Amino acid sequence: MADFSATLQVLKELVPPALQNPRVGIICGSGLSGLAATLRQTVLVPYDRLPGFVQSTVPGHKSSLAFGLMGSGGGVPVIAMLGRFHPYEGHRLSSVVFPVRVMAKMGVNDIIITNAAGALNPELAVGTIVVVHDHIALPNLTGMNPLLGPQTNLSLPRFLPLSDAYSRLLRKLVFRAAHDLSIKRDALAEGTYAWVSGPTYETPAEGRFLRAAGADVVGMSTVPEVLAAREEGMNVLVLSLVTNAVVIPMDYRSVRDEFEAENTGMSATSVVDEVVSHEEVLALGKLKGDLMKTIVEKVIDLIPSDVSMSVQN
Ligand SMILES: O=P(O)(O)O[C@@H]1C[C@H](O)[C@@H](CO)O1
Numbered sequence: 450m451a452d453f454s455a456t457l458q459v460l461k462e463l464v465p466p467a468l469q470n471p472r473v474g475i476i477c478g479s480g481l482s483g484l485a486a487t488l489r490q491t492v493l494v495p496y497d498r499l500p501g502f503v504q505s506t507v508p509g510h511k512s513s514l515a516f517g518l519m520g521s522g523g524g525v526p527v528i529a530m531l532g533r534f535h536p537y538e539g540h541r542l543s544s545v546v547f548p549v550r551v552m553a554k555m556g557v558n559d560i561i562i563t564n565a566a567g568a569l570n571p572e573l574a575v576g577t578i579v580v581v582h583d584h585i586a587l588p589n590l591t592g593m594n595p596l597l598g599p600q601t602n603l604s605l606p607r608f609l610p611l612s613d614a615y616s617r618l619l620r621k622l623v624f625r626a627a628h629d630l631s632i633k634r635d636a637l638a639e640g641t642y643a644w645v646s647g648p649t650y651e652t653p654a655e656g657r658f659l660r661a662a663g664a665d666v667v668g669m670s671t672v673p674e675v676l677a678a679r680e681e682g683m684n685v686l687v688l689s690l691v692t693n694a695v696v697i698p699m700d701y702r703s704v705r706d707e708f709e710a711e712n713t714g715m716s717a718t719s720v721v722d723e724v725v726s727h728e729e730v731l732a733l734g735k736l737k738g739d740l741m742k743t744i745v746e747k748v749i750d751l752i753p754s755d756v757s758m759s760v761q762n
């Protein structure tokens with residue numbers, strides 16, 4: 450079991466007292482670390498100073514915690530992960546969720562988890578922010594679950610219900626925030642996130658499979674963090690930025706037809722298979738990062754402090 454006391458001791462030494470009791474936690478997805486730009490009185494703590502923290506190895510993810518004040522007025526103390534850990538980087542699931550547990554021990558009640566995701570639902574345009582209301586986690590169902598293993602904290606539930614994992618109140622606040630900010634309606638949608646281990650993107654058949662199972666977007670993170678946050682009793686909000694459409698051609702253009710046409714001298718239009726890249730994902734994060742930032746900041750403004758202090762749904 451990881452030793453949280455050493456981590457908390459270092460944070461006590463490096464973070465000024467006014468920022469040592471963050472109310473809201475934020476996890477920045479691929480290309481979304483700019484979220485922290487709106488923090489005031491920012492203090493950065495590199496992961497390599499923190500016992501129990503590993504390093505982010507993915508482009509678009511930094512390796513620091515940011516502490517600061519966010520929102521209007523005096524501001525709300527927040528802690529943000531500028532860069533997360535993914536199991537596909539070789540990190541153990543316990544390391545992936547370690548920072549979430551540290552946030553809980555520092556007193557965070559509400560956590561806002563962001564990610565970059567591919568759209569499975571053809572109605573979701575690239576650039577849409579999806580307010581996640583449910584998930585499908587094939588890894589969880591087949592033995593890759595961060596809560597597997599001996600119960601390390603008997604005050605936490607052994608059998609965690611997930612039917613209420615995504616806070617209804619926080620989800621509604623996103624739409625209130627968008628309304629107050631006059632953000633156009635189709636910039637936001639609601640949907641189900643499918644977690645896959647990655648690091649490969651989906652084959653077309655896998656994309657069709659996940660869509661048929663009921664998922665709207667797919668990504669390689671977030672769900673382990675949601676599980677740990679729920680186990681710790683936090684209220685969870687997940688926002689997925691659609692950075693690309695998952696390639697799901699319904700009709701495979703026959704390469705036999707293509708070959709035979711070419712072979713008989715008939716002109717054939719050869720098809721170039723579409724592919725997605727992490728560069729594309731990061732570029733979209735850059736393009737839409739400001740929208741994500743504006744919404745997150747407004748949501749933090751709207752979270753009632755008395756509600757934030759207790760578990761709600
Ligand atoms: O950390 P997130 O989930 O935002 O990053 C997504 C999933 C992969 O890490 C990467 C693929 O492009 O982006």
Ligand SMILES: Nc1nc2[nH]cnc2c(=O)[nH]1
Nearest residue numbers: 565566567667668669730
């Ligand atoms: N699995 C997966 N993760 C992503 N992250 C951003 N885009 C994608 C995608 O298309 N598939």
